[in-house]
Amino acid sequence: MRTAAGIPPESASLKARPKRSIPGLTLSNSSSKFPARPFQYTHASAQSDEQLVCGPHSLLALASQYGTPLYIYSADQILERLALFQQALLARRHLVCYAVKANSSLAILKLLAAHGAGFDIVSGGELQRVLAAAPEAANRVVFSGVGKTAEEIDLALDANILAFNVESEAELTLLAARAAKRKRKARFALRVNPDVFAETHPYISTGLREHKFGIDIRQARRIYREAAGNRWLAAHGVSVHIGSQIRSAEPFGAAMLRVAALVRQLQRDGIPIQTVDAGGGLGIDYHLGVDNNSSFHPKAKVEEYAAAIELALKGLDVQLLLEPGRFLVAQAGVLLARVLTVKRNGKKTFVVTDAAMNDLIRPALYQAFHEIVPVVPRPGRAAAVDIVGPVCETGDFFARDRKMKPIEPGDLLAILDAGAYGMAQSSNYNTRPRPAEVLLHGDQAALIRRRETIADLLATEL
Ligand code: LLP
Numbered sequence: 001m002r003t004a005a006g007i008p009p010e011s012a013s014l015k016a017r018p019k020r021s022i023p024g025l026t027l028s029n030s031s032s033k034f035p036a037r038p039f040q041y042t043h044a045s046a047q048s049d050e051q052l053v054c055g056p057h058s059l060l061a062l063a064s065q066y067g068t069p070l071y072i073y074s075a076d077q078i079l080e081r082l083a084l085f086q087q088a089l090l091a092r093r094h095l096v097c098y099a100v101k102a103n104s105s106l107a108i109l110k111l112l113a114a115h116g117a118g119f120d121i122v123s124g125g126e127l128q129r130v131l132a133a134a135p136e137a138a139n140r141v142v143f144s145g146v147g148k149t150a151e152e153i154d155l156a157l158d159a160n161i162l163a164f165n166v167e168s169e170a171e172l173t174l175l176a177a178r179a180a181k182r183k184r185k186a187r188f189a190l191r192v193n194p195d196v197f198a199e200t201h202p203y204i205s206t207g208l209r210e211h212k213f214g215i216d217i218r219q220a221r222r223i224y225r226e227a228a229g230n231r232w233l234a235a236h237g238v239s240v241h242i243g244s245q246i247r248s249a250e251p252f253g254a255a256m257l258r259v260a261a262l263v264r265q266l267q268r269d270g271i272p273i274q275t276v277d278a279g280g281g282l283g284i285d286y287h288l289g290v291d292n293n294s295s296f297h298p299k300a301k302v303e304e305y306a307a308a309i310e311l312a313l314k315g316l317d318v319q320l321l322l323e324p325g326r327f328l329v330a331q332a333g334v335l336l337a338r339v340l341t342v343k344r345n346g347k348k349t350f351v352v353t354d355a356a357m358n359d360l361i362r363p364a365l366y367q368a369f370h371e372i373v374p375v376v377p378r379p380g381r382a383a384a385v386d387i388v389g390p391v392c393e394t395g396d397f398f399a400r401d402r403k404m405k406p407i408e409p410g411d412l413l414a415i416l417d418a419g420a421y422g423m424a425q426s427s428n429y430n431t432r433p434r435p436a437e438v439l440l441h442g443d444q445a446a447l448i449r450r451r452e453t454i455a456d457l458l459a460t461e462l
Contacts, residue, residue, distance in 0.1 A: 102325030241279025256312030333419020356389025
C-alpha cells in the first residue's frame with residue numbers, strides 16, 4: 001500500500017522526523033500511525049489494476065454501485081481525529097464541540113455524538129439536525145453565529161443547550177428577553193474578538209477588530225458585569241474563534257492568553273466563569289504533494305495546538321471547549337467524479353467531469369487547492385490540464401494547469417480532502433441535483449444520503 005499521493009504511510013522519512021520543542025510537551029513522532037488521508041493505492045496484480053481504495057473498499061465499486069458525483073467519507077478516520085483531540089486534552093476537563101457547518105450529515109453527527117462529541121451550531125437548522133441525529137447531545141451544544149433570530153434562540157432555550165456564544169450587546173439583550181419570557185435561565189459566553197491576526201484566506205479570517213465577528217475584548221468586562229444583574233442570564237464562559245484553516249498554533253496561543261487574562265479579571269470580579277471556548281480553525285495540509293513527502297502529521301499538529309492553548313490557560317480552573325470542524329472531517333472525505341469528456345481549446349486541455357462547482361465550491365470561492373488523483377491511474381506522461389465541471393461559469397473549475405497523467409472519458413477522479421465544506425456548501429445551481437453520500441466504517445459501507453432527484457428540487461415551488 002501507498003498513500004493516495006504515492007508514498008508508504010510507514011515511510012522512514014516520517015519516522016525520522018525530529019521532535020519539536022513546545023514548552024511543557026514532548027511530541028510523539030509516531031504520527032505515521034495516523035496517515036493524513038485514509039485513501040491509498042493498491043498494488044497492481046495479475047487480477048486487477050492498481051486502484052484507489054479506502055481500507056477494504058474499492059472506490060471503483062462504490063462509484064458503480066451509487067453513481068457519481070459521490071461523496072465518500074471514512075468514519076474510522078473521523079473517529080481517529082476526534083480521539084486525537086480528546087487524548088491531547090486529557091489533563092483538563094474538556095468537550096470537543098464539532099462545528100456542524102463543516103459537514104452536517106446526520107450520520108456523521110450521530111457518529112461523533114456516540115463518541116462523546118458535543119456540537120457547535122450556527123443556526124436553528126443546525127440545532128434541528130443535532131436534535132434529529134442525537135437528541136441526548138442537546139446539553140453538549142454551543143450556539144455561535146453573528147445573527148440569531150428570536151425563534152432560533154427560543155428553540156435553543158427549549159432544548160436546554162450548554163451555552164450561547166453571544167456576539168453583540170444587542171444579542172445579549174434579546175437573549176435575556178427570550179429567556180425571561182420562557183422562564184429559563186440562559187447560559188452564555190461572550191464571543192470576544194481578541195484582535196489577533198492569523199494567516200489564512202481573507203474570507204475565513206475572523207479575529208481582527210475590523211471583522212464582523214465577536215465583541216471587542218476591551219468591552220467584555222463591562223458587559224459581563226452589567227449582565228450579572230439580570231436573573232435570566234448566567235455568565236458561563238468566554239469564547240473566541242479567530243478564523244479557519246490556520247496552520248500555526250501560535251495565533252491560537254496568543255488569542256488564548258488574552259482570553260485567560262479576561263477570565264482571571266472576571267473571576268476577581270466575582271463572575272464565575274466555568275468554560276473557555278477556543279473555537280475552531282486548526283488547519284490541514286491540502287498540498288500533500290505527489291511524492292507525499294509531507295510534513296503534515298495530524299497527531300503532532302493536535303498536540304502542538306493543545307499545548308499552545310494549555311500553556312495560555314495554565315492555572316485556570318475552567319473546562320475547555322473546542323470547535324474543530326475541518327480538522328475532523330476534511331481529509332476523511334473524497335468527491336468522486338466521472339470524466340465526461342476531454343476537450344482541447346487552443347493550447348489548453350479541459351477535463352470535464354460530472355461534478356461541478358455546485359458540488360464543491362471551494363476552488364471557485366477561495367481559489368482553494370484540492371489534490372485530484374485518478375482512481376485507476378493510467379501509464380504515460382503527465383501534462384497540464386484544467387479539470388472543470390459542466391456549469392456555465394468560467395469559475396467552475398477544480399484545478400487549473402494541473403499536471404496529470406493521461407485521462408480518458410469515463411475515468412474516475414477522486415478530489416481529495418473534500419469532507420469539510422464540500423457537501424455542506426453545495427447548491428442546486430444549474431438545477432443540478434446534489435450528490436449522494438456514503439459512509440465507510442470498518443468493512444461496512446452505508447448510503448447516508450441518497451442522490452437528489454429533480455422532483456426533490458421542484459417540490460418546494462408553487
Ligand atoms: N467555530 C466557529 C464559530 C466558526 O465560525 C467556525 C468556522 C468553526 C468553529 C470551525 O472552523 P474549522 O475548524 O472548520 O476551521 N467554508 C470555508 C471555511 C469557513 C469557516 C467558517 N467558520 C472553507 O471551505 O474553507
